[in-house]
Amino acid sequence: MTADVSDAALTPPSRRGALYVAEYRLRNMWKWRGSIVAFGIGNPVLYLASVGIGVGALVDANGGGVDGVPYLVFLAPALIAAAAIQGGTDEAMFPSLHGFIWSKLFFSIRATSVTGGQIADGVLLATVVRVVFTSAAYWCVLWAFGAVGIGSALPLIAVSVLAGSAWGALILAIVAGVHDDSGFLSLVGRLVFMPMFLFSGTFYPLSSLPLAVQWIGWISPLWHATELGRWLSYGADLPPWQAAVSIAYLLAMLVGGTLVARVRFERRLVA
Amino acid sequence: MWLGEPVIAAHRLVKQYGDFRAVDGIDLAVARGESFGILGPNGAGKSTTMRMLTATLQRTSGDLSILGHDPATAGPLIRAHLGVVPQQDNLDTELTVAENLFTYGRYFGLPRAYLRTRVDDLLDFAQLTDKRSAKVESLSGGMKRRLTIARGLVNEPEIVLLDEPTTGLDPQARHILWDRLFRLKESGTTLVITTHYMDEAAQLCDRLVVMDGGRIVAEGSPAALIREHCPREVVEVRFGSDRNAQAAEQLADIGQRHEVLPDRILIYTDAGEADLQRIVARGFEPITSLVRRSSLEDVFLRLTGRSLAED
Numbered sequence: 001m002t003a004d005v006s007d008a009a010l011t012p013p014s015r016r017g018a019l020y021v022a023e024y025r026l027r028n029m030w031k032w033r034g035s036i037v038a039f040g041i042g043n044p045v046l047y048l049a050s051v052g053i054g055v056g057a058l059v060d061a062n063g064g065g066v067d068g069v070p071y072l073v074f075l076a077p078a079l080i081a082a083a084a085i086q087g088g089t090d091e092a093m094f095p096s097l098h099g100f101i102w103s104k105l106f107f108s109i110r111a112t113s114v115t116g117g118q119i120a121d122g123v124l125l126a127t128v129v130r131v132v133f134t135s136a137a138y139w140c141v142l143w144a145f146g147a148v149g150i151g152s153a154l155p156l157i158a159v160s161v162l163a164g165s166a167w168g169a170l171i172l173a174i175v176a177g178v179h180d181d182s183g184f185l186s187l188v189g190r191l192v193f194m195p196m197f198l199f200s201g202t203f204y205p206l207s208s209l210p211l212a213v214q215w216i217g218w219i220s221p222l223w224h225a226t227e228l229g230r231w232l233s234y235g236a237d238l239p240p241w242q243a244a245v246s247i248a249y250l251l252a253m254l255v256g257g258t259l260v261a262r263v264r265f266e267r268r269l270v271a
Numbered sequence: 272m273w274l275g276e277p278v279i280a281a282h283r284l285v286k287q288y289g290d291f292r293a294v295d296g297i298d299l300a301v302a303r304g305e306s307f308g309i310l311g312p313n314g315a316g317k318s319t320t321m322r323m324l325t326a327t328l329q330r331t332s333g334d335l336s337i338l339g340h341d342p343a344t345a346g347p348l349i350r351a352h353l354g355v356v357p358q359q360d361n362l363d364t365e366l367t368v369a370e371n372l373f374t375y376g377r378y379f380g381l382p383r384a385y386l387r388t389r390v391d392d393l394l395d396f397a398q399l400t401d402k403r404s405a406k407v408e409s410l411s412g413g414m415k416r417r418l419t420i421a422r423g424l425v426n427e428p429e430i431v432l433l434d435e436p437t438t439g440l441d442p443q444a445r446h447i448l449w450d451r452l453f454r455l456k457e458s459g460t461t462l463v464i465t466t467h468y469m470d471e472a473a474q475l476c477d478r479l480v481v482m483d484g485g486r487i488v489a490e491g492s493p494a495a496l497i498r499e500h501c502p503r504e505v506v507e508v509r510f511g512s513d514r515n516a517q518a519a520e521q522l523a524d525i526g527q528r529h530e531v532l533p534d535r536i537l538i539y540t541d542a543g544e545a546d547l548q549r550i551v552a553r554g555f556e557p558i559t560s561l562v563r564r565s566s567l568e569d570v571f572l573r574l575t576g577r578s579l580a581e582d
Contacts, residue, residue, distance in 0.1 A: 010338060013351035014380030024374050028365060108361040110327055112378040112426070113351035270327050270346060 013113030021114060021122020025095060026129060036130070040083075040137040047079060048072070048145045051203075067205065069234050076147035077229025078202040080138045080156060081222055084164030087134035089193065091127035092168035096175040097184075099123075106269055116266035120176070124169055124258060131164035132157070148233055155232040163225030166250045169257025176264035196220045201227070224249050276339065278303050278430055278461055279324060284333035286319050293319040295485035296333065301430075306462040308476030310469065310567060312575075316485040317465040318358060321434045324463060325355045338429060351379060354428030358435045360415045362407045362422070369394065369403040372422055379426040389425060396451065397421035413444025417451060430461040437471060449474055469567035481567075483575045493567055500573045501565035502527050504543035508550060508557040509535045518555060525549055530572055537572070539565065 014020070029036060056071035066074040099106035099119070106119055114122075135157045142148045148156060171188075178184050199209065199216040200223035206214055217223035224246035230236035231243060277300035286294040294316045301307045309317045322328035323335060326342035326349045335342055337349045362371050369390050376386040394400045397417040402410065410418065416436065423431055436452070437445040452475055456462055466472050472479050473493040481489040481496070489496055506526065510518045512533055519531045525546050526538035540546045543562035550557070 010340070010348055010352055013347045016380060017347075017378070020377045020380065023377060027370075027374065031365065103364055104359070104361045105363055108357070108363075108375070108422075109378055111325060111350060111353070111355035111357070112375070113347040113380070114378050115347055271329065 017114035017118030018121035018125060021109065021119050022125035022129070023122075025091075025123060025126030028095075029091075029126065029130065036133070037137075040087075040134050041141060044079065044083065044138045044141040048141065048147065051075065052079075052145065052147065067230070067234075067236055069236075072145065072147045073234050074230070075203065076142045077156060077159075077233045078200070078222070078226040080135060080142060080160045081163050081225035081229055082197055082202060083138045084131050084135045084160035084225070085167045085196075085222055086193070087131045088127055088164035088166075088168030089171055089188070091130040092123065092171040093175055093185075093188065095123055095126075096172060097178065097181050100175070100178070100268065101181050106265075110269040116269035117262035119269065120172055120258070120261040120265040124165070124172055124261070127168040127172075128161065128165045131161050131168065135160040135164065152233045156229055159225050159228045159232060162247075162250045162254065163221045166253035166257065167221050169254050169261060171257075173257045173260040173264060176261055176268055196222050221250055221253060277301055277336075278338055279307075279463065280334075280336045281324075282334040284320070284323065284335055285331045286316075286323060286328065287331040292485050294323070294330075297480075297482070297485075297487045299480055299487065299490075301461060301463060303429075303461055304459045306456045306464070306475055306477045308472040308479030309463070309465040309482055310467070310472045310476075310479050310571070311465075311482035312467055312571075315467075315482040317467075317482055318434055319485075320482070321432060321463070321465050325353060325432050326350050327355075351426065352429045354423035354426065354431040356420050356423045356431065356433040356436060358438065360419045362415060362419060364407045367404050367406060368399055368410070368418055371407060371418060372425055375422045376425040381426065386425075393421040393424060396424070396454070398447070398451075411444070413440050413447060416440060416444070416448060420448070420451065424455075428460070430463060431455060432463045434465050436464060436466070437468065438466075445471075469571065473567055479567075481571055481574060483571075488574045489570065496567065496570045497565050500570045502539045502541050503565060504540055505563055505565050505569060506538040506540060506543050506547050506550070507535050507559075507561040507563065508538070508547075508555075509559045510555070510557055522550060522553075522555070537569070539569070 052072040052075055056075065059066060059071040065071055109119055110116055139148065139153055139157050143150065195216055199213055200206070200220040201217050202222065206217040206223060227238055228243060228246050231238035279299070279301040281297060281299045283296045283298065284294055285292060285296055297320065309320060311317050319328065323330050323342070324337065326337060326346040329343060338352055340349050342349050363374065366374060372390045372393050373386050376389060381389070394403050397420065399414060399418060399421070402414065407415065407418070420433070420436070437448050440448065449471070452462065456475070462475070464472070464475055476493060478492050479490070479496070480487045489500065491499065509515070515536050516531055519529055519536045522536070522538065523529065526540035528539040530537040538546060547560055547562055
C-alpha cells in the first residue's frame with residue numbers, strides 16, 4: 001500500500017541554510033588555521049617593521065610625521081583596513097571560484113534544501129568572521145607597535161570589518177558571473193587590488209595625488225575606511241558629512257553586493 | 272495501475288534553450304517504491320529531464336509535480352526530501368570521506384548527534400568504513416561514486432535520483448554499485464536512474480522510458496519493451512565491413528528483420544540457432560557469429576535506427 005502524496009505534508013526545509021553553509025566554510029577555514037593565523041599576525045608584523053618603522057623613521061626625521069602624527073600612527077588605520085579588504089577578497093573569491101568552477105561544490109549544495117541565495121549569504125557570513133579575526137589580530141599588532149591607542153580598538157576594528165565585508169560582498173556578486181577563471185585572478189590582483197592599495201591615500205594623503213587619479217580613492221572602500229579610521233584613531237580632521245558619506249558608501253556596497261550576489265547565485269545554481 | 276498518486280508526475284514537460292528543445296513535451300509518472308529508468312543516448316535529454324526532476328532547473332512549459340508539489344514554487348521543500356547523485360562526483364576534495372557525509376547532512380539541517388550515527392551507517396552501506404578518514408582524492412572512481420551515492424542518502428530521501436551512476440567505472444566497480452542500488456530498491460526507496468547502458472537499465476529498473484531527441488519513444492518494463500519491439504533472439508554475424516551489406520541482401524529471407532550495422536548484421540528471429548545453421552548451410556562463413564537474446568539495445572535500435580553505442 002502506498003501513501004497518497006497529493007496532500008502530503010512534507011517536513012519543511014530548515015531556514016538556516018546560510019548558517020549551514022557558513023559552518024562548512026568555517027570548518028574548512030579551521031583546516032587552514034595555521035596559515036590563516038600566521039598570515040594574520042605575521043603580515044602586519046613584517047609590514048609594520050619594514051614600512052611603518054623603517055620608512056616611518058625616514059618620514060618622521062624629514063617632515064615631522066604626516067597629518068600631525070608620527071608616520072606609523074598615520075599609516076596604521078590604512079593598513080588594518082587594507083588587511084580586512086584582503087581577507088574579504090580571499091574568503092569571498094576563492095571559495096566561490098571553487099564552488100562554481102574548480103570543484104563545482106555549490107552545485108552539490110544546491111541539490112539540498114539550501115537555496116542559491118543562502119549559499120551566497122553563508123559564504124559572506126564566513127567572510128565576515130574571517131575579516132573580524134583579521135582585523136582584531138591586526139589591531140593587536142598595531143597596538144603592540146604603539147601605532148594605535150587602546151580606545152581605538154572597537155571603532156577601528158568595526159570600520160575595517162565593514163570595509164572588508166562590503167568588499168567581500170562586491171567580490172561575491174562579481175564572481176557569481178565568472179565562468180572562466182583564467183585571467184580573472186590576475187585581473188583582480190593587478191588591475192583592482194594593487195591600484196586600490198596604492199592610490200587610496202594609504203601611504204600618503206589622497207590630496208597629495210594629482211586630481212586626475214584621486215577618483216580611484218573616492219570609489220575605493222579602502223580610502224573611505226582609511227579616512228574613517230584616521231578620524232577614529234587619532235582624531236584626523238574629517239567633516240561629519242564626509243564621515244556620513246563614507247559610512248553610507250560602505251553600507252551601500254555591503255547591502256548592494258549582498259543583494260546582487262543572492263540573485264546571481266540563485267540564477268546560476270537553479271536556472 | 273497506480274496504488275496511489277505518483278511521487279513524480281510530468282505532463283507535456285518542455286525545456287527549451289533558445290531554438291533548441293532539450294526536452295520536448297514528455298509525460299511520465301513514477302510510483303512510490305518504483306525503480307524507474309530513463310534510457311537514451313548522450314544528448315537525448317536525460318540529464319536535462321533529471322535536473323528538472325531534482326528541482327534545480329526550471330521548466331519552460333508543461334506541468335511537473337514532485338512529492339505532490341510544484342518545483343517552480345517549492346524547490347527547497349522538495350529538495351529536502353530528494354537524494355541526488357549527479358553525473359560528476361562533486362565531492363569536497365578538501366574534506367575526508369566521513370566529513371563529506373557529515374557536512375552534507377548539515378545542509379539539510381540534520382542535528383550533529385544524529386549525523387554521527389548516520390555517517391557510520393552510510394559508510395557501512397557504501398563499504399567505505401575503513402576509508403572514513405581518507406581524503407577524497409585518494410579514493411578510486413568506484414569508491415567516489417559510492418560515497419556520492421551515500422551522500423545522497425544522508426537525509427533519508429523519499430526519492431533517489433541517479434544521473435548516469437556507473438558511467439566511467441570498470442565492470443567490477445559497476446557490479447558493486449549495482450549491488451548497493453539493489454539494496455536500496457529492496458528497502459523500498461523510489462529510484463530514478465538515467466543511463467545509456469541497457470544492461471544497467473535491465474538490471475535495475477522496474478519500468479523505463481526510452482528517450483531520443485528530447486522525446487519519449489517507448490515506455491514499459493524492460494521485458495515488455497523487448498517483447499513488444501523485438502523477436503526473442505538475435506543472430507549477430509560478421510563478414511567484414513566491406514561484405515556485410517552484400518551478405519545481408521542474400522540472407523534477406525532468414526529471420527523476421529535485419530539491421531545492417533557498419534561492423535555486423537543483426538538478424539532478429541525466434542529461432543536463432545536454426546537460422547544460424549541455415550546461414551552456414553548456404554555456404555556463408557561468418558568471421559564471427561553469436562546467438563543471443565534480444566535486449567534493450569535492440570529495442571533502442573528498432574525505435575531510433577541508431578545503436579546506443581554509436582552516440
